[in-house]
Amino acid sequence: MTDTNKPGANPPSTTTHFGFQQVPIQDKRRRVAGVFDSVASKYDVMNDLMSLGVHRLWKRFVIDLAGVRAGEKVLDVAGGTGDLAGEFARQAGPRGLVVLSDINASMLGEGRRRLEDRGLVNLPTVQANAECLPFEESSFDCITIGFGLRNVTDKDAALRSMYRSLKPGGRLLVLEFSKPVVPGLSRIYDRYSFKLLPLMGRLVANDEDSYRYLAESIRMHPDQDTLKGMMQAAGFARTLVYNLTGGIVAVHRGFRLDA
Amino acid sequence: MSTPALLCAAAEIALNRYLRLEAAVLDECAELDGRCIEFMLPAASLAMTLEFMPAGVRITPQPPAPPEVRVGGSPTALLAALRQLAGGREGLPAGLEIEGDPELLDRFRAMLVRVGFDPEEWLAPLLGGAAAHRAVGSLRRMLGWGRDTSQRMADHSAEYLREETRDLARGRDVAAWMDEVDHCRDALDRLDARLRRLEGSAGDKS
């Protein structure tokens, strides 16, 4: 399944996957937006339930590994409800700059509200598509994309766009569902995500289809090695994969090292 | 021979926290940008490379470029080296096998001394607090450390994260938090009383 996403594995075509369905490329963006529009307000509760609370630990790992320092400029792409951006804002401090961006206005709105609840009021939010980020070249010390890349239609374009927006020496961290590397875990995980997830989606968010899409999109996302190769193809150096929770989730980190 | 990525991450995160304590040390990291030291612990089949960069160091399982210096040794020798570091003593410790240019290694040692690097604290997130004391105190445990920890780290990232990042509440943290809440309440009560007094006295005057 993951093969379908290997760079160059697909013949040029006008369709792309939406979960397990093939849809016209223009449609995917709209449909993904639909999914996140409908889950925005319940998103956090679902995140906790879906990952049994572990998503906080995964994000914590990204925050630690990003090692944002006071005064740095940070961009959180597909930042949704602002979990990562909020923490980065604390670390970057008043001399730094943290931008929260997402393609979806209702997720951004939810994110802004939640950041305000935490007393973070001066974070710029930018509605932007990860594939063509509207920032000047070499703008950021650190860019993160947490559970966002799998929703992006043209992942290679998104990686290139993030590379461009990084300053030389800057780092990109991609947090995404991946392929379990522990034997036996795959089967259990399949059951969980295809049976339990949509059920929880129905019970909590009253939206079984959106959560079925999430489960399917996770399975269609490139595996660790494929994504690492895609990052290298986009120009990233020192690319390393960190498997968390047996590879259910992986963090990929790469640096822009050109002068 | 290499080290699981998560173990490298844990070492990098903890080490950078130290290095970032001193702006001058970070400047030196920037000056050494791209230069590498490889550390090897053959008894535990572990090797990792430290590469300097402007924001500190990057630790990877494989050397990104041929390292300028390789340091290896038995766990006893590495332990002695860590102890010597903690003591802030000059010079490279005996018993380590050093291949290549020792100057870079010595500069790194001096940086660690400057930021007050404490090996026990450094090992704590990898091992859990109590185990770090035992590891630094006992050679046998240190020997076991490499083998067990690399596996443990790979399997139980959440465990590392709990200790390291305190994301999951621990009893004593909850107690400390409750104290703060009490404190906050008292302060609020005092503020409330003061406001009432002020309002009262303003009322008297008008």
Ligand SMILES: C[S@@+](CC[C@H](N)C(=O)[O-])C[C@H]1O[C@@H](n2cnc3c(N)ncnc32)[C@H](O)[C@@H]1O
């Ligand atoms: C699963 S949420 C992740 C939110 C947040 N980063 C987190 O970890 O909680 C995925 C987000 O990706 C956004 N998204 C989807 N396609 C995108 C694109 N092409 N460009 C930017 N954001 C996109 C969605 O709107 C959604 O908010």
